[in-house]
Amino acid sequence: MAAESIDISNAMLTEPTALGDWMLVAPVGLPILFGAVLLMVRHETRLHAGIAIAGLLLTLGANAALLLQVLADGPKVMTMGRWLPPFGISFTADALGASLALVATLVASVCALYAMKDIGATGRRYGFYPFLMLLMAGVGGSFLTGDIFNLYVWFEVFLISSFGLLILGSTDRQLDGATKYAILNLVGTTLFLTATAYLYGTFGTLNMADIARKADAMRETGPLMTLAVLYLLAFGMKAAAFPVNFWLPASYHTPRIVTAALFGGVLTKVGVYALLRVLVMLFPVERAELSGVIAWVAAGTMVLGIMGAIAQSDIRRVLGFVVISGVGVMLAGLALGTEIGLTGTILYAFHSVLAMTALYLLAGVIKELGGSYSLHELGGLYRAYPAMGAFALVLMLAVAGLPPASGLWPKVLLVRASLEAGWPWLSFAILLTGLLTTIALGRVYILAIWRNGPSGVPADAATGAPGYGYASMALLCVPIILLGIYPEPFIRVAEAAAVGLLDASGYIGAVFPAEAVQ
Amino acid sequence: MEVALSFVVSVFFAVAIYLMLSKHIIRILLGVSIFGNAVNLSIFTAGRLMREVPPIIPEALPIPEAATANPLPQALVLTAIVISFSLFAFLLVLAFRAYQELGTDDTDGMRVAEPEGEPMPPLGY
Numbered sequence: 001m002a003a004e005s006i007d008i009s010n011a012m013l014t015e016p017t018a019l020g021d022w023m024l025v026a027p028v029g030l031p032i033l034f035g036a037v038l039l040m041v042r043h044e045t046r047l048h049a050g051i052a053i054a055g056l057l058l059t060l061g062a063n064a065a066l067l068l069q070v071l072a073d074g075p076k077v078m079t080m081g082r083w084l085p086p087f088g089i090s091f092t093a094d095a096l097g098a099s100l101a102l103v104a105t106l107v108a109s110v111c112a113l114y115a116m117k118d119i120g121a122t123g124r125r126y127g128f129y130p131f132l133m134l135l136m137a138g139v140g141g142s143f144l145t146g147d148i149f150n151l152y153v154w155f156e157v158f159l160i161s162s163f164g165l166l167i168l169g170s171t172d173r174q175l176d177g178a179t180k181y182a183i184l185n186l187v188g189t190t191l192f193l194t195a196t197a198y199l200y201g202t203f204g205t206l207n208m209a210d211i212a213r214k215a216d217a218m219r220e221t222g223p224l225m226t227l228a229v230l231y232l233l234a235f236g237m238k239a240a241a242f243p244v245n246f247w248l249p250a251s252y253h254t255p256r257i258v259t260a261a262l263f264g265g266v267l268t269k270v271g272v273y274a275l276l277r278v279l280v281m282l283f284p285v286e287r288a289e290l291s292g293v294i295a296w297v298a299a300g301t302m303v304l305g306i307m308g309a310i311a312q313s314d315i316r317r318v319l320g321f322v323v324i325s326g327v328g329v330m331l332a333g334l335a336l337g338t339e340i341g342l343t344g345t346i347l348y349a350f351h352s353v354l355a356m357t358a359l360y361l362l363a364g365v366i367k368e369l370g371g372s373y374s375l376h377e378l379g380g381l382y383r384a385y386p387a388m389g390a391f392a393l394v395l396m397l398a399v400a401g402l403p404p405a406s407g408l409w410p411k412v413l414l415v416r417a418s419l420e421a422g423w424p425w426l427s428f429a430i431l432l433t434g435l436l437t438t439i440a441l442g443r444v445y446i447l448a449i450w451r452n453g454p455s456g457v458p459a460d461a462a463t464g465a466p467g468y469g470y471a472s473m474a475l476l477c478v479p480i481i482l483l484g485i486y487p488e489p490f491i492r493v494a495e496a497a498a499v500g501l502l503d504a505s506g507y508i509g510a511v512f513p514a515e516a517v518q
Numbered sequence: 519m520e521v522a523l524s525f526v527v528s529v530f531f532a533v534a535i536y537l538m539l540s541k542h543i544i545r546i547l548l549g550v551s552i553f554g555n556a557v558n559l560s561i562f563t564a565g566r567l568m569r570e571v572p573p574i575i576p577e578a579l580p581i582p583e584a585a586t587a588n589p590l591p592q593a594l595v596l597t598a599i600v601i602s603f604s605l606f607a608f609l610l611v612l613a614f615r616a617y618q619e620l621g622t623d624d625t626d627g628m629r630v631a632e633p634e635g636e637p638m639p640p641l642g643y
Contacts, residue, residue, distance in 0.1 A: 201564025
């Protein structure tokens with residue numbers, strides 16, 4: 001054939017993918033594989049938890065190995081389907097994506113453990129664990145892909161899995177919450193697709209590294225500002241930023257508590273990650289022009305979010321609003337756009353994933369021991385379960401940003417960055433949010449745990465210590481306290497991630513090695 | 519051709535947003551469906567529009583002789599159609615179940631998860 005005389009090495013890979021590069025797709029491939037196995041043994045509900053935890057631990061190992069490699073050698077790339085980038089889809093892992101994927105998989109493993117108690121045989125037969133694995137595949141894919149349309153596909157993968165988890169149980173409240181969640185999130189991802197359509201029309205490419213290197217040349221002629229604003233709206237909706245956050249408090253208190261823990265910990269951070277990736281790496285000039293808008297959105301999200309928390313009497317709804325206020329704190333670093341600010345945002349994302357998941361699991365334990373989620377009915381738990389009181393204290397200090405737990409250092413970095421940038425009002429908003437969070441969660445602590453019970457411990461409360469609940473919270477408390485008392489390694493990872501975002505040359509050089517040499 | 523399709527896309531977006539602003543779930547769902555189609559059409563328009571020119575490469579040449587139809591937007595639109603179709607199917611079932619259980623498709627009346635007039639949290643200890 002004539003084709004054999006043509007040199008294809010300009011457009012296609014001629015050598016098979018190196019064995020080590022397969023590591024890049026393991027955080028996505030493993031959950032899909034184990035999800036498929038779980039579907040096959042759908043009726044053997046006793047096996048589900050073991051298979052899922054094994055799969056998630058393997059994924060965790062793959063993520064850890066990937067992060068270590070990325071920190072040592074810079075971004076790693078694997079291109080699929082033999083076509084060279086920008087035509088083939090490249091998975092590109094940098095410090096930001098790999099570290100967030102690691103933290104997300106960690107909390108998913110803990111949730112899988114907690115679900116052994118929280119999800120009964122019926123919930124397992126309806127597919128809790130397969131949905132969990134596919135959700136993590138979608139989340140891992142979102143963190144690791146280097147192609148913006150592929151990012152949309154992964155968003156939809158974890159969105160449809162989250163629908164399945166959200167309605168598990170089919171109570172009226174869940175149907176109500178899920179309807180609002182599903183419609184508003186679908187509109188959000190469709191907006192993301194709209195922005196991507198215009199991006200493709202402008203750049204003619206979907207590879208993020210390719211977009212980053214072409215953006216400077218397009219700035220005079222292309223409508224990059226329009227694209228940046230569209231992405232800000234779409235990802236702001238996914239991240240639950242004010243004023244497009246109303247789907248979150250409408251739905252996050254309705255599902256099973258372990259589902260809420262996973263969503264509250266992981267899903268909004270995927271939106272924050274996408275904002276960082278697109279606005280900081282692809283459109284840095286536009287982000288700088290929008291920084292005033294983003295700063296107001298951030299301040300509104302954090303202050304109004306936590307004020308919503310103060311007005312609630314259901315612990316799960318309090319936590320939903322605390323999640324929103326945490327998103328606001330992360331957006332503050334995006335508005336600043338400096339290295340310290342972005343380091344603070346990324347560190348806060350690690351902290352928020354761990355601490356919010358642990359707090360939701362704590363709410364589950366409170367419900368198990370005290371028989372209710374309502375602050376009107378709870379009380380007297382401290383005397384009966386002092387260990388639970390200790391967990392609650394550590395986690396609430398973490399979320400409020402007080403030592404010795406994890407929330408302190410990211411807030412220190414963000415306050416310092418906003419003072420350096422000449423925005424004292426933004427640091428005031430961050431500190432005010434810390435104070436209001438202390439009030440909101442302190443009241444939960446006093447009412448649910450510290451005060452004597454209104455009428456003793458309710459009749460339907462469990463007796464004895466909840467083993468799975470304590471084990472899950474203890475597992476999450478280890479990194480939370482470690483981040484609080486020895487933050488250097490975490491800050492180093494966050495700093496590497498922030499530097500990689502601000503100076504995309506390493507990312508671009510990894511995808512297009514030929515040009516890095518020139 | 520691109521100009522004409524741009525107008526079609528803008529009409530689709532306008533209709534979709536109008537429907538999604540309604541209080542009734544069924545109208546919102548119709549709006550979401552049209553919204554998805556508006557995006558698909560705009561991806562298609564953002565690629566290169568032309569009469570059917572198959573991307574056949576003559577044996578002597580390494581690349582096609584003339585500009586051919588752009589296959590990438592078609593692949594993107596196909597992916598987006600499949601995804602939005604499956605999500606829309608789920609949404610239809612969910613909305614129908616919610617209508618059966620809650621007895622209304624008016625979003626103002628869907629207050630099971632967030633009841634109106636909830637009591638304030640305890641103000642003293």
